[in-house]
Amino acid sequence: MNNEIIHSIGEVFFIFFSFGIVSSYLTLVFVSFFSVKKYMKKDRLTNYKDLLGSEMAPSISLIAPAYNEGMTIVENIKSMLSLEYNNYDVIVVNDGSKDDTLPKVIKAYDLEEVPFYVNGKVKTASIRGIYKSRNKAFRKLTFIDKKNGGKADALNAGINVSSSRLVTCIDVDCIIENDALQRMVKPFMEDAETIASGGVVRIANSCVVEHGKLVKVNLPTNRLARFQVLEYLRAFLMSRMAWAKMNGLLLISGAFGMFDRKLVLRAGGYNTDTVGEDMELVVRMRSLLDKENKKYKVNLIPDPLCWTEGPTTNKVLGKQRNRWARGTFEVLKEHRKVFLNPKYKVMGILSYPFWLFFEWLAPFVEGFGLIYTFSHLFFGTISWKYFLGFTILVYFFSLFISTFTLYTEEISFHKYKGVKSQLKLFLAAVLEPFIFHPRNTWWSLKGHWDLLKGIKSWGEMTREGFAQNTKSVPTYQPQS
Amino acid sequence: MMASIYDMIKDEDAMIVAFALFSILFCLLSLALLSLIIISKIKRNKNESVKNEFWPKSQKALALITIAPMDSMEYKKSIFFLKKMMEQSRKVVQWVLDEIVKQQANLSGESKTNLLQAYKVLKLKEYSLKKLKSRRWNVVASGIQELERMEQHDCEQRIRKFLHAKNKDLRKTARLALASLAEKPLDFLEHVREEVNEWEQMSIKYRLRGKRKDNLPDFSGYYLHSEPSVVRFSISMSVYFNCFEHIPQLIDLLATGAEDLQVTVIEALSKLEAFQAIEAIETLASETDHQPIVCAALKFLGNVGCSEGHHVIERFIHDEDVEVRMEAVNAAIRLDLDFSDENNDLRRMYAHHQNHLIS
Numbered sequence: 001m002n003n004e005i006i007h008s009i010g011e012v013f014f015i016f017f018s019f020g021i022v023s024s025y026l027t028l029v030f031v032s033f034f035s036v037k038k039y040m041k042k043d044r045l046t047n048y049k050d051l052l053g054s055e056m057a058p059s060i061s062l063i064a065p066a067y068n069e070g071m072t073i074v075e076n077i078k079s080m081l082s083l084e085y086n087n088y089d090v091i092v093v094n095d096g097s098k099d100d101t102l103p104k105v106i107k108a109y110d111l112e113e114v115p116f117y118v119n120g121k122v123k124t125a126s127i128r129g130i131y132k133s134r135n136k137a138f139r140k141l142t143f144i145d146k147k148n149g150g151k152a153d154a155l156n157a158g159i160n161v162s163s164s165r166l167v168t169c170i171d172v173d174c175i176i177e178n179d180a181l182q183r184m185v186k187p188f189m190e191d192a193e194t195i196a197s198g199g200v201v202r203i204a205n206s207c208v209v210e211h212g213k214l215v216k217v218n219l220p221t222n223r224l225a226r227f228q229v230l231e232y233l234r235a236f237l238m239s240r241m242a243w244a245k246m247n248g249l250l251l252i253s254g255a256f257g258m259f260d261r262k263l264v265l266r267a268g269g270y271n272t273d274t275v276g277e278d279m280e281l282v283v284r285m286r287s288l289l290d291k292e293n294k295k296y297k298v299n300l301i302p303d304p305l306c307w308t309e310g311p312t313t314n315k316v317l318g319k320q321r322n323r324w325a326r327g328t329f330e331v332l333k334e335h336r337k338v339f340l341n342p343k344y345k346v347m348g349i350l351s352y353p354f355w356l357f358f359e360w361l362a363p364f365v366e367g368f369g370l371i372y373t374f375s376h377l378f379f380g381t382i383s384w385k386y387f388l389g390f391t392i393l394v395y396f397f398s399l400f401i402s403t404f405t406l407y408t409e410e411i412s413f414h415k416y417k418g419v420k421s422q423l424k425l426f427l428a429a430v431l432e433p434f435i436f437h438p439r440n441t442w443w444s445l446k447g448h449w450d451l452l453k454g455i456k457s458w459g460e461m462t463r464e465g466f467a468q469n470t471k472s473v474p475t476y477q478p479q480s
Numbered sequence: 481m482m483a484s485i486y487d488m489i490k491d492e493d494a495m496i497v498a499f500a501l502f503s504i505l506f507c508l509l510s511l512a513l514l515s516l517i518i519i520s521k522i523k524r525n526k527n528e529s530v531k532n533e534f535w536p537k538s539q540k541a542l543a544l545i546t547i548a549p550m551d552s553m554e555y556k557k558s559i560f561f562l563k564k565m566m567e568q569s570r571k572v573v574q575w576v577l578d579e580i581v582k583q584q585a586n587l588s589g590e591s592k593t594n595l596l597q598a599y600k601v602l603k604l605k606e607y608s609l610k611k612l613k614s615r616r617w618n619v620v621a622s623g624i625q626e627l628e629r630m631e632q633h634d635c636e637q638r639i640r641k642f643l644h645a646k647n648k649d650l651r652k653t654a655r656l657a658l659a660s661l662a663e664k665p666l667d668f669l670e671h672v673r674e675e676v677n678e679w680e681q682m683s684i685k686y687r688l689r690g691k692r693k694d695n696l697p698d699f700s701g702y703y704l705h706s707e708p709s710v711v712r713f714s715i716s717m718s719v720y721f722n723c724f725e726h727i728p729q730l731i732d733l734l735a736t737g738a739e740d741l742q743v744t745v746i747e748a749l750s751k752l753e754a755f756q757a758i759e760a761i762e763t764l765a766s767e768t769d770h771q772p773i774v775c776a777a778l779k780f781l782g783n784v785g786c787s788e789g790h791h792v793i794e795r796f797i798h799d800e801d802v803e804v805r806m807e808a809v810n811a812a813i814r815l816d817l818d819f820s821d822e823n824n825d826l827r828r829m830y831a832h833h834q835n836h837l838i839s
Binding site for chain 2 (some may be wrong): 392414
């Protein structure tokens with residue numbers, strides 16, 4: 001009798017979960033498709049050049065935390081200083097690097113220490129000094145040297161120092177498109193209720209980079225990186241674009257996001273106790289305004305504005321995914337009161353449950369589902385035909401979602417040239433459920449196991465570097 | 481209903497058939513999408529190769545159009561060549577049109593006149609006007625933009641009717657075009673019943689560069705407009721065109737406006753260096769607890785450069801709010817006042833501002 005009840009509960013859960021996931025993904029894929037199409041129509045009519053000569057352009061601080069980035073920091077700062085926008089400054093925060101980041105930047109940009117007063121609204125590790133350049137050509141640059149406190153702490157220090165209306169938090173080693181700030185600022189100017197805006201992050205492996213600028217887009221030659229191209233397209237162009245349309249976006253990638261500075265300060269800045277600080281900040285800002293019953297918007301720009309290097313080995317990718325899983329759990333746990341709470345509107349009713357069930361719980365359901373199904377197959381309570389039929393359906397459904405995302409990319413930005421590239425991406429979509437997805441699930445489960453063991457670190461990451469430079473140091477990785 | 485779904489799931493054979501049908505459906509849809517992707521890619525590549533073949537010749541023709549006199553043989557030959565090219569397809573027509581629109585933005589004098597003439601001779605104006613009849617809002621909007629950029633002032637009335645279009649973006653495009661083309665560029669403000677957002681305000685302002693003040697309306701007339709964004713825009717335009725004569729009306733607005741509007745007014749008065757407003761702003765700053773008003777007032781006092789406001793600055797220099805303190809220090813430095821005494825925090829703030837670390 002008990003076995004029967006458990007079996008029935010399992011079946012009901014299976015119905016709800018399967019129906020929920022299929023209907024959610026179908027909704028997301030169609031909403032994002034029409035949303036991208038609408039964006040493209042509007043974008044063709046927009047003249048961004050008007051903004052470049054306007055004194056109405058809102059002030060923006062580009063905040064880039066750096067930890068042991070000595071090898072590339074000079075070039076990265078140069079790239080950040082050359083963006084096309086007339087009212088911005090660059091704040092680089094040296095988060096207690098152990099390498100030669102500080103002397104290299106001081107020398108390259110002719111920096112001198114200046115007296116400072118920091119608007120210490122958010123507590124951070126102590127600041128050792130603030131530097132400005134003697135050379136007027138670099139007047140936009142502010143360099144903060146502080147004790148190590150982690151990425152979130154470094155970002156908070158930058159936000160404290162900034163006096164701009166908007167802050168853009170980026171990863172120092174990302175490649176930002178020249179017109180990124182013009183595009184990102186538009187939602188803030190079009191709608192005063194906009195509190196945050198995210199940019200689409202893409203994989204830059206195998207792309208041609210010159211002087212910190214992306215000059216040619218190529219499909220990665222590395223198989224893992226190619227799977228990530230597909231994965232990032234799905235995450236940004238399909239899922240997040242749709243959530244932004246429904247005003248339910250919970251995550252703006254730490255690699256590139258723009259925020260209303262005053263609201264960030266009011267919300268208390270980035271949380272230094274989680275590895276999912278990017279998502280946590282958005283959820284906290286939203287919660288704050290929902291509690292005050294104020295209207296707001298969290299936006300996403302579908303243009304590929306930021307390019308990042310994806311991990312190319314199982315070891316590094318595993319660490320990244322492990323951290324993402326821990327971050328997701330920490331944020332969901334921290335903000336559990338939001339779950340199905342109508343006070344938090346779209347976030348409480350739709351976004352949070354989606355993240356809980358289909359992002360966080362999915363690896364567990366998959367893992368447990370496999371064990372459960374195989375045990376039933378073993379005891380003969382499910383037929384092989386039934387099992388195979390269901391597996392094939394899930395496979396083709398996932399292939400459909402991936403192909404739809406590729407189609408959305410093709411009709412909008414078509415960054416990958418040639419039929420061959422498209423066929424390669426389709427092949428990645430065909431193979432992904434067998435090769436990439438199981439590993440992702442495993443890393444995610446391992447992340448939760450690490451969480452139980454109390455591991456809270458970012459993990460040591462290895463990067464190939466766009467100029468084929470290899471370094472093996474702990475460094476920040478974007479969460480997407 | 482739940483029971484019937486449960487019963488259906490229990491029926492294994494029915495489920496297997498359902499799984500198979502949906503699998504085939506998703507498989508076919510995936511293949512169809514892949515085909516669409518490949519077709520789109522092939523089309524794109526074909527277009528690219530056509531463009532690559534045609535582009536250098538058309539660039540040469542356009543260059544000749546801009547430099548050669550209109551009655552010269554080169555000019556006529558170039559026009560003839562482009563006409564012939566444009567017969568190939570509508571895509572080519574659009575390429576030529578886009579290129580002419582792009583080039584004329586960077587030209588002046590005779591070269592510009594030549595291009596504007598080519599726009600008409602090549603019947604591209606008719607092409608743009610034809611777009612205005614389309615049912616698709618984005619096509620109409622692109623037609624309006626082309627007419628605007630090619631400075632077709634005679635199309636003002638045709639564009640004006642889109643001020644009341646159903647689509648919001650189309651209405652906005654029409655407003656921007658009128659700001660460029662109309663004899664009285666801002667008379668549409670009277671009838672605006674929706675938000676003119678910051679982006680649109682910026683775009684309108686951009687189009688009004690170099691316009692004569694006497695063609696523009698009396699912006700103070702819109703200070704009591706029912707749409708708050710129009711009020712804010714009018715205030716910013718008063719500042720942009722240095723309308724010092726509007727200062728009394730702006731001071732009046734301080735007494736009637738909402739808090740956000742009061743901040744805008746104080747900022748405008750600050751930019752106009754309206755020393756007449758000192759008393760009103762001092763009073764407002766003393767009576768309010770709205771932080772942005774206090775900050776704007778302190779900025780005003782520092783900017784106007786009148787030391788009469790020193791007691792207000794002195795009062796806020798020890799305020800609890802760090803941003804208010806920062807503004808007070810900034811104002812004090814501008815007025816050459818030093819309240820730092822023994823207070824380390826304030827001394828650091830003084831040093832910070834004096835070094836222009838953060839503007």
